[in-house]
Amino acid sequence: MPPALAAALLLLAALAGIWWFQKGDLGEYRRFKALGDGHSRRMRFRLWLARAALAFLVPVPAGLALLGRIDALVVMPGEFVGLAGAMPPIFDGDAMRPMLIGGAVGGLVAGAVLARMRKRRPLGDVSALLPRDRRELKYTAALSVMAGVSEEAFFRLYLPLLIALVTGQVWIGFAASLVLFGAMHRYQGWTGIIATTALGAVMTGLYLMTGSLWVAMLVHGLVDLNGLVVTPLLGGTLGKSPPR
Template identity: 40%
Template sequence: MDISASFSPPGLLLACALTAYLAFAAPALGKRQYDRLARRRDHEPGALVRMYRQWIAEEWVWVAVTALVLLLSPGVGLADLGFAMPSHFGKVAPAVIGMSGAFVISVVTARRLAGSGRTMPGLEGMRELLPRTSAERWHALAMSVTAGVCEEIVYRGLLIALGVGALGLSTTAAAALALAVFAVGHLYQGWMSMLGVAVAGCALTALYLTTGSLLLPILMHALMDIRGLVFTPQPARRTVGHAA
């Protein structure tokens, strides 16, 4: 993939400010919000919906900032941020088919585990995000689609272009740095879950660099989040019998 992004000083300043927020402030803030949700959810029915709304609004602000960076930087084209039709689809078709199959298998597995009171491995750190009501489920769907679109545009599109165009890194090095920021952004899920996020991020990054487009990464990212949030049922509560 060829990236030739040339950021203007105002665009570079704005992009660096957003990157610093994503790398340092957002992870700490997200963890604080998730911990507060865990404390309040059982006695505040609207807690999860409110947090989803906050996260959805925040991620679209990231995209708005990215759009402003583009407007301020004539030397950065849309294609430099992955806004292009995918190429070399034949090279990634097996991976896309495999990821789609894994999606179906994981949904079935999650439902079976939930029936026995267990959580899908890797999802323990986001258990409080699983919806319990129809309103929460719709917001989880909106959050999943938002994450698929916004996080790919920012973490994959903008940050890789920034690493190449501003830091002079190779595409591979810039992608690795962007992946690290992406994984840290999921700090609230705990270190073990962050490893799973990093693996998923590697697959999405490979799709992006191979096709030169964010289209497939956005689609696959949204599907993975829909599987994790919408199609993962709450584990059944185990009841403890009383001795006679």
């Protein structure tokens, strides 16, 4: 099969996966907000984890393998190099990686401390996702890690690459992926859409400037862990059900 045709078919499958993942998400999230018992909430968390894996995690290595581009998981695709070269690198070599990791972890801790001091509310309508007890913490932690890994692999690498292969324009791939990433969070309301789109833009820049997908995965995961695990745990909100 010609590579262009394979990329087009995989792109259609990827878009279908996004549609399937967020189909009916507004009504589903409203029903989730109304759930009162912990068992039903934990079942919903497990369902979201499975759907995220099927929609965003599994297709990436499978699709890249079909394209003969599995190395893109560790080496930035050549299609991205021109755009990445237009951006300032934020580290050169392995010596700066511990500093980057330390900065990310430090930001996680600082964010949690500020949340403890200011009792700040999260951006967007995500209060229902906050864990209500310690049994839910493992699910919100798993969701945070899943989002960091699967969404970065899908929206920062796989989808932009497919669009670039089909259109011949890398910037269209990243722009379209960013729009779809923000739209996927429409259940959070306009504030959440804007916030997640901004986060996606930061992650895109981070990936292009570092040339390393794992860095974007790490930072994204830490951001979500801060909001869904560390802040509720240290901010004094654990065990307090949000108003409906």
